[in-house]
Amino acid sequence: MTAEGGRRITAGELAGLTGGRLVGSADVVGDGVAPLDRAGGSDLSFLVTRRYLPYFQRSQAAVVLCKPQFAEEAGGPACRVIVPDPHVALLAVLPVLYPQPAWTPGVHPSVVIGRRSAWEEPVAIGPHAVLGEEVRLGRNVRIDAGCVLGDGVQIGDDVRLYPQVVCYSGTVIGNRVIAHAGVRLGSDGFGYILGPDGELPRKVPQIGRCVIGDDVEIGANTTIDRGSIDDTVIGAGTKIDNLVQVAHNVRIGARCLIAAQVGIAGSTHVEDDVFLGGQAGLADHLRIGRGARVTSQGGVIGDTDAGATVSGYPARPHREFLRAQAALYRLAQIVDHLEALVRAADDSKR
16 A cells, blocks of 8 residues: 555665665666555565465565565565564654645534643644543543543543544543543443242442553554453453453453453453464453463353463364364274274164
């Protein structure tokens, strides 16, 4: 995709920016980044694994960021920048070609501001946002259209709330947090006490907070409940995808990666550096050890050891899950053999 504003970078500049080794002409110019199979003659691209070699060999890209094993690969674009990890190298390239647009401080006339709410300049608050009483905003906070911040909400510096984010009273957000459109923070957890036969369940008041640490990013339409008695806490540097549900009293450690449609039931403790694959489900009152990995659609109903990788439902060690799946697939052949033996035995009796 071509960069806006006519931004360009030469292969020589690319090598200097990424610390890579240039193969080919330093004067080749790129003005965008695209996948190998869609890159045009003015695009930069990248090659990470052999799986994409056929695309590389047919690619029209101007320059390709390559791992060292592909430096002398036959075919493909002649101009290459050799780096240990092309994905990491792109982190230096993308802001140069696609810089973030500047934002303009100010408060839209339609904003509703409660008593004793305050902020540190500069901030930008968009149309029809609502700030309750005694809300506190740090410096460089951007609040987009239609956001609602309940009474007493606290937000740190350099925070971005995209349109229609709602923070209930009792929400505390750290510095450099990003919450995408439709995020709901601090809503009541699912807490009820069953009554005698025929009576309605009785709601347990949810009086804890929802605490979001520094450098957290929260995907669109994700919901994070407030605590019932204790707080719900998201640790620093954790990244959460779209459509994730985090229940009351959950504590998620630092630097966790949580993919789309994960559900975490109440009072579960997820330690630091955990990865939860898409649609994984964690039952309540569990402990997921540091660095553990739950693969996609894994259903965890018991504690998980630090560093473990678990899969399936109920979740079990990944190798054990794969062996069980392989055995299941062989079962059809075994049934066929058994049926053939039964038919042979029946025929011999006739």
